[in-house]
Amino acid sequence: xxxxxxxxxxxxxxxxxxxxxxxxxxxxxxxxxxxxxxxxxxxxxxxxxxxxxxxxxxxxxxxxxxxxxxxxxxxxxxxxxxxxxxxxxxxxxxxxxxxxxxxxxxxxxxxxxxxxxxxxxxxxxxxxxxxxxxxxxxxxxxxxxxxxxxxxxxxxxxxxxxxxxxxxxxxxxxxxxxxxxxxxxxxxxxxxxxxxxxxxxxxxxxxxxxxxxxxxxxxxxxxxxxxxxxxxxxxxxxxxxxxxxxxxxxxxxxxxxxxxxxxxxxxxxxxxxxxxxxxxxxxxxxxxxxxxxxxxxxxxxxxxxxxxxxxxxxxxxxxxxxxxxxxxxxxxxxxxxxxxxxxxxxxxxxxxxxxxxxxxxxxxxxxxxx
Numbered sequence: 014x015x016x017x018x019x020x021x022x023x024x025x026x027x028x029x030x031x032x033x034x035x036x037x038x039x040x041x042x043x044x045x046x047x048x049x050x051x052x053x054x055x056x057x058x059x060x061x062x063x064x065x066x067x068x069x070x071x072x073x074x075x076x077x078x079x080x081x082x083x084x085x086x087x088x089x090x091x092x093x094x095x096x097x098x099x100x101x102x103x104x105x106x107x108x109x110x111x112x113x114x115x116x117x118x119x120x121x122x123x124x125x126x127x128x129x130x131x132x133x134x135x136x137x138x139x140x141x142x143x144x145x146x147x148x149x150x151x152x153x154x155x156x157x158x159x160x161x162x163x164x165x166x167x168x169x170x171x172x173x174x175x176x177x178x179x180x181x182x183x184x185x186x187x188x189x190x191x192x193x194x195x196x197x198x199x200x201x202x203x204x205x206x207x208x209x210x211x212x213x214x215x216x217x218x219x220x221x222x223x224x225x226x227x228x229x230x231x232x233x234x235x236x237x238x239x240x241x242x243x244x245x246x247x248x249x250x251x252x253x254x255x256x257x258x259x260x261x262x263x264x265x266x267x268x269x270x271x272x273x274x275x276x277x278x279x280x281x282x283x284x285x286x287x288x289x290x291x292x293x294x295x296x297x298x299x300x301x302x303x304x305x306x307x308x309x310x311x312x313x314x315x316x317x318x319x320x321x322x323x324x325x326x327x328x329x330x331x332x333x334x335x336x337x338x339x340x341x342x343x344x345x346x347x348x349x350x351x352x353x354x355x356x357x358x359x360x361x362x363x364x365x366x367x368x369x370x371x372x373x374x375x376x377x378x379x380x381x382x383x
Contacts (some may be wrong), residue, residue, distance in 0.1 A: 014159050040324035047302070050294060051258050051359035053146075057290045059139045069093050070123035074139075075171035077132075079159035080152070083215060083306035085139030085288075086132035086160070087111060088125035088171060098128040099208075099378035102160050105315075106186030106358070107216065108262040108270070108295055113282045114359050121367040125375055126351040128175045132160055136288045142259045146292065148299040150191070150306050157182075162369045165206050179378050180212040183370070185358055186330065189215025190308040193338065197314035211370050214330045221334040239267055245301030252298065259294040268370070270300050273328035275353045282359055309334065312341035320373040322348045322357060323368055324356045329354040346373070 056325035058377050067073040075088045091098050101122050105115055111131045119129040134153050135142035163169055184192040187354065189212035196210055222237065241260075248258040261269035263291065280293040319342055323335040332349070340343040348369060350357060357366045 077163035082141040089129035097176040185213040193308040216340040224330040244297040248297035
């Protein structure tokens with residue numbers, strides 16, 4: 014109908030396209046204006062955290078800088094090693110924070126003699142940045158590079174006693190996808206301090222995830238996909254004026270970035286008092302960006318040994334896409350497990366998965382420690 018109306022006006026194709034784009038933008042800005050869930054929230058700077066002591070490690074809160082913003086990190090140091098321990102750098106999955114169960118993996122690695130740097134991305138948790146819960150793939154990759162620079166800087170006082178020449182990277186979900194691109198970039202600049210990476214249910218191909226959602230039993234309707242695009246455009250337009258339009262991060266019953274049955278488990282992962290404050294929502298342009306995010310295209314440029322742990326019934330990181338990405342890597346070890354996206358991180362299998370990953374890290378960091 015819109016095209017027929019434009020044809021009736023006798024307009025050429027170029028003006029028709031401009032008018033159609035303008036109509037979409039105007040409609041998106043006017044859509045969903047009265048939804049109270051679309052409003053963002055303010056950051057509460059968390060108080061300084063006391064050190065946490067365990068029989069085999071101690072955890073302190075440290076900070077480093079990424080693009081002028083202060084990033085908060087938890088540093089785990091093993092207490093049962095005589096030599097400076099290697100370091101594992103970790104970041105949470107899509108939309109989550111370091112206090113959402115990441116401690117289970119970090120403490121397991123530390124108990125095996127590995128130091129850990131577990132950080133929050135900008136806009137999340139204890140890290141600075143506005144708007145809150147803003148997921149930007151380019152900015153999160155910048156945060157990874159900042160964390161690596163911080164770890165490799167032998168003069169970093171907060172990492173005193175850690176071996177900066179033996180580093181591994183660990184990422185789950187979207188963070189796992191980032192690591193494919195980050196590891197390729199680090200290889201290009203000849204950073205020889207990184208020895209291995211662990212990818213847990215990595216989100217490697219946004220387009221494949223969308224197609225999986227449209228075809229599989231988890232089904233996201235094409236109408237929902239269109240609404241996500243409309244709200245994403247709305248949020249993008251509003252961002253130029255200092256405003257944002259939020260939508261749920263995860264829900265099976267509402268329009269959300271992650272719209273599958275297992276997505277309903279996401280909000281329950283938050284602790285009773287999330288560090289810095291947290292809500293189950295993100296700026297809507299996140300959905301548009303993730304569709305076109307395809308770190309799989311850099312998988313063949315990643316020379317490092319990689320452990321890839323994934324679920325055969327993952328509704329958020331399709332197993333077929335993960336296997337395809339791994340096939341492009343030079344040294345990939347695959348561990349396929351039953352279950353979906355979240356169970357390996359927070360389900361009853363988490364302890365077993367953490368031990369498999371710890372074995373891999375010890376093999377590549379401690380067995381050949383310099």
